[in-house]
Amino acid sequence: MALIFINLLMLGIEVEISASLGTNDIPQWFEIVNLVIVVIFVLEITLKFFAFGCRKFFVGPDGQWNMFDLVIILLSVLETALDGWAASQSASQVELSHLRVMRFMRLARTLRGIRVIRLLRYVGALRTLVFSILNTMKSLLWTLILLCLLFYSFGVVLTQLVQDQCRYEAIAATGNTNAVPHCEDGVLHKYWSSIFESMLTLFMAISGGLSWGEALDPLKSFSLIAVACMVFYVLIAVFAVMNVVTGVFCNTAIESANSDRDIRAIEQLNKQTTLVKSLKELFQEIDHDNSNMVSIDEFRTAVNTPKMSSFLESMGISTQDVWTLFTIIDADSSGLIDLDEFVGGCMELHGPAKSFQMSKMSYENKITRQAIKKLVKETSDVKNQLVFAVRALEVAGRKM
Template identity: 30%
Template sequence: MQVSEGSEQARPPWIVRVVNHAWFDPFFSVVVITNSVFIGIDVELNPSAMGPRSSIIVAVQYFYTFLFCLELAFRSAAMGREYYCSKEWMWAALDVFIVATSLWEVFVDTWYAIVEEDEEGSLESFGGLTGLKAFRIVRITRIVKTVRLMRIFRFVLALRTLIHSIWHTLKSLFWALVLLLLIVYVFGMIFTQAVNGHIFDPDAPELSLEDTEVSLHYYGKLTTTMLSLFMSVTDGISWEHLGSFEVRDSCAKESMQPRFYVSFTYFCVLNVLTAVFCQSAIESAQNDHATAVQSMLANKEMHLQKIRALFSQFGNDKTSMITFGQFEAKINSAEVREYFETLGLDVEDAWSFFKLLDQDGGGSVEIEEFLKGCLRFRGQAKAIDIGQLLHDQSWLIRHQSRFHTYMETELQKLKKQITSLVTVLTTSPDSTPARRIRKRTEEENALKAAAAAAAAEVSQANV
């Protein structure tokens, strides 16, 4: 649990840095694991809690108590009320309980040592605590001490996932037991009536004394029959005992009842219940937010390491950029292909893939562009990618349609204006452009006439 930025301002900065340090949680996870091992060693060496304890065991126990108190103090000082009011308040309550029981154990050990030294019982009046009462308190304290093992689930992701899955399958477990109870109850009534009816029927074949005793042992009452049926499908007893008596040969229907019960319960009911439990466990593991976040971070870090190693294959370690030439030269190598396959990338066209990576169009790809591109293109398209593509496509079609409508309107206006201008120029004789054209035509005709007259005069002079 990290300290939020809002709470950092009111807390001692050095304590906040210690709690947020990368090695804080791993260190205390190791402390919890080693303490769990130590508890087992302590119980193994002194299972009754009556014998003398080694001074080393006591010293190590007090050292773990000091570490637990230190952790709780640091977390409380760094987070304050947020530590006990956040979403992980149950872990905070467990920490407080563990520290309280650890301090209580130190107190009880000291008190028990004082009572044990008084062989005459002169301290019996001291709170009414005799050696036997002190022994009982020590036993209770050592049993409560095993609660510390639960802290392992906080730091070990795999154990936390299993416990979370088991917790969310309790509802399915309850209804599974109800269903199994109903099935056993129905078949129990059938078997009890069939067996007792056969035993006490005067017209039925008489059973031997041994078979009668065994039949009454397994089928004498409804409760014993239900227990026998439940044990037969849970490996408590062999299901052969259900139909091993001579009563099974009394009629074909009765001989098929045990076989049908075992077949139906074992192959149908238990398999369906197993599938339901598996489905519930998978869904709970997927819905565990902390587990999902840690899994995503672990996968992302693994992919980043692979991509950095892949990037170093294209260029050298001194540069942070690669060009298309370097990319094309290395893309067909077996090592690079293997990297791309582990990342879930199928690169067939080097140039197209490089253009997708080079988003700024600079002709080279930096390591940040390479990392983001490979993480974005690995695997199959997600629903959000398809949704974004559909949104962009819809936006493009909508704006393109508007642009086409606008251009068509403007072209129609331009066409009308050109048509009007041509009409004006060709039909109006008094318009200024028409007069200019007519004047220019007259001037050209006058020049042509003058040139012709001059040419005629020159020809006459020569004659």
């Protein structure tokens, strides 16, 4: 990753310095550094190929990333080879078409910086942003279609109104009923001369590229209908469409972030680590004698304090029955709670009952019911045997 950042940095320095120098005056050490970077990348991808094997390299867990790296590195090798060929030719031998191809291939050097996108796997916040943006592309496409329909519909109406006014002015000025529409107002012609210009004006009016008041001013001079259409367009586009689109984008981004399993796993792990750390600190505060064991008296005293009571309540653990809570946390029933029992018990009681806990309780209830049925049956058998024995003794007593 460090080499990728160095490559990006060197590319920026090279472009900045080359902008004020001739082709032959560009320092040669740029090409040397570029060649070294390409060689290192080639060695990296080659070692990775032999280490993973052909199958695992292309279809393994990182197969897509490996193919992405391979394409970028192959383009870089081709670009370096073309640079070397051009350097070996004289200026008269290199045609203009060759220079265009070389200029295009030099973009491959920029593509090497795209490899930094692999950092997405390790930086959760960056991964969330990028994946949220990518998952809004579908919404963006439909938004563009909706806006284009809006621009076109209002653009046709406003262009027609402006052309009618310009045609009227041209006929009045020339007396020719077949005169081409022409307006003396340059601002009106600038913004509303064609459907394309009208659509561009409408787009700029809601995107910050143009104040919609500037586009509205020339319309005021000849048509209240055009003014009403422009105002109605702004109301729909700004206060309705854009706000709804913003809400859809936000909702899509939130859903995509929540649906990413890796991000959720990282967030859950961070929350759990933070909670365990807080529980350990709380246990140290409860253990006044530093014996690493907490008795029922120490536990009751601590629970009665606002700090611990609020903390446990925030975890969803009720503190109303201190004795029951202590008994549940005391897993070995020794009458004392150690650090592991305290942390494990609180983590198990944290939050609402989970599906695993419910399933475990259901299984334990099933086993208990089976044990009770077996005990009832055995008790009934013993009862029957006792009754039989008593009757046998009675019969024997009568015979005597």
